[in-house]
Amino acid sequence: MTGHGRSAGIGALCVLAASVLWGTTGTAATFAPDVGPLAIGAAAMGLGGLLQALIAARQIARHSVGLRERGGTVLLGAASVAVYPLAFYSSMHLAGVAVGTVVSIGTAPIASALIERVVDGRRLTRRWTLAAALGLLGTVLLCVAEAAHATGDSRSASTAGTLLGIGLGIVAAITYALYSWAAHRLISRRIPSRAAMGAVFGIGGLLLLPVLVLTGAPLVDSWPNASVGVYMALVPMFAGYVLFGWGLAHVPASTATTLSLLEPAVAAILAVLVVGERLPGTGWAGIALVIASLAVLTTPAPSRPPRDGLRNPAGQDSEAPAQAGQDVVGRGSS
Numbered sequence: 001m002t003g004h005g006r007s008a009g010i011g012a013l014c015v016l017a018a019s020v021l022w023g024t025t026g027t028a029a030t031f032a033p034d035v036g037p038l039a040i041g042a043a044a045m046g047l048g049g050l051l052q053a054l055i056a057a058r059q060i061a062r063h064s065v066g067l068r069e070r071g072g073t074v075l076l077g078a079a080s081v082a083v084y085p086l087a088f089y090s091s092m093h094l095a096g097v098a099v100g101t102v103v104s105i106g107t108a109p110i111a112s113a114l115i116e117r118v119v120d121g122r123r124l125t126r127r128w129t130l131a132a133a134l135g136l137l138g139t140v141l142l143c144v145a146e147a148a149h150a151t152g153d154s155r156s157a158s159t160a161g162t163l164l165g166i167g168l169g170i171v172a173a174i175t176y177a178l179y180s181w182a183a184h185r186l187i188s189r190r191i192p193s194r195a196a197m198g199a200v201f202g203i204g205g206l207l208l209l210p211v212l213v214l215t216g217a218p219l220v221d222s223w224p225n226a227s228v229g230v231y232m233a234l235v236p237m238f239a240g241y242v243l244f245g246w247g248l249a250h251v252p253a254s255t256a257t258t259l260s261l262l263e264p265a266v267a268a269i270l271a272v273l274v275v276g277e278r279l280p281g282t283g284w285a286g287i288a289l290v291i292a293s294l295a296v297l298t299t300p301a302p303s304r305p306p307r308d309g310l311r312n313p314a315g316q317d318s319e320a321p322a323q324a325g326q327d328v329v330g331r332g333s334s
Contacts, residue, residue, distance in 0.1 A: 011250025014243045015259040016294070021240040023266025025232060026092050026101055027274050032219075032228040037093040039215040041085030043229040045201075046208030048237025049081060053202025059195035060202070066191050067199050074199050077182030080175040081204025086211065087172040095165025096277075099143050101267040103169030104176065106139030109258040111177035116254050119181070127296060128254065135261040135293035141286030142268055145279055176260075179204070180244075180253040187249050197245035258297055265290045 029040050053060065060067065067074055092100030109132045116122040179200060186196035219229045247256055265287045271277040 007250045011247040012255070012259055012297070013247075015247035015251065015256045016262055018240040018243040018247065019260045019262040020266055021236040021243070022105075022260070023101070023263045024270060025236045026267045027270040028228055028231055028236075029089065029092070030275050032225040034221065035218045035225050035228070036215055037089035038086055038211055039217075039219055040229070040232065041089040042208040042212035043216060043219055044089075044232035044237045045081060045085035046205045046212050047229070047233035048241065049201035049203075049205030049208070051233065051238045052241060053198045053205065056194040056198025056202075059192055060198050063191050063195045066189070067186070067195070070186060070189060070191070073182050073185055074203065077179040077186075077200035078203035078207065080179035080182065081201055082207035084172055084175040084179065085208070087168045087175065091165045091169035091172055093165070094161045095169065096162075099162070100165055100169055102139040102142045102264040103166050104172035105257075105260050105263045106136060106142075107170060107173040108176045108180075108260065109135065109254060111174045112180060112254040112257040115177055115181045116252065120185075122252070122254070124254075128258065131293040131297040132258055133293075134289050134296060135258060138286040138289030138293065139261070139264060141282050141289065142264060145281075145283030145286060177253070177257055180248065180257055183245065184248045184253040184256070187245075193245040193249045194242075197241060201241060255297065259294060261290050262294055 025044065029035075029037075032040070088100070088104050091104055094100070095103070113122075113124055113128070113132070117124070183193075183196050183200055186200070187193050216229075219225050244256065247259075251259075268279060268283060268287060272279045
């Protein structure tokens, strides 16, 4: 494996590790039933984002000129960071942990790929297309499995809420794709990942503070509620997004959001094991497809012998395939 391939492999592992941490958020939120989704989202992303900015304060100051020059990208990412948790946790509250997570994360790769195609001129490769198709089919099966639990009057009563939850999940997917793209764009413009993530998430955290002040009173009503808020801010949001930032330094945003399809699978499994939700065979088939999509995206392509002995100046095969997601998207001809 080439140095670039190893780098992309490490980036993929960082994103997968972050996805496992993110997959715990829906289950963790169920341990604070008196805390509304807006408060949960504002506490998790707001406090986690401010902590990222605090830890990265020195790097942010060092690269302040570059960040100001790319202020539009920073503000777009920060606004998306502020909207994402409000939409995401509201989606889970209305449509259920599994469906909310699946829709929010499952449709993000498509949004991310469209952003990269339109803005950056990247073209989709066959590997990414196959992985995204498998992952999207898996998320659809998970949604179908979860929706099948509601029957009769309960299904009719919950239809409007579920539809609204799915709509908010799509909003979450778009904002997730936007701040992932913004962070990757900053990193690719020689802003270190810690400074880029700290600036984007720090400003996003500031934007979420008014929401936390208005809705966060239940978080301090009891130790269980407070512990959920602390866990969400420190583990999935702070640690998870540090890992995600490292990943974005090595793989495109569309690859990272596709790798994040592991999150709904983790969320669904935890919903079964911890929350007590039931998942029929269709749901397990969906999880299997998500795992298959990750395997397609992260398995290194087999090396092919050079054609006619042609090699590039560095001694590498001119037609050597990319490794571990490196070739998921390519620069368009335009």
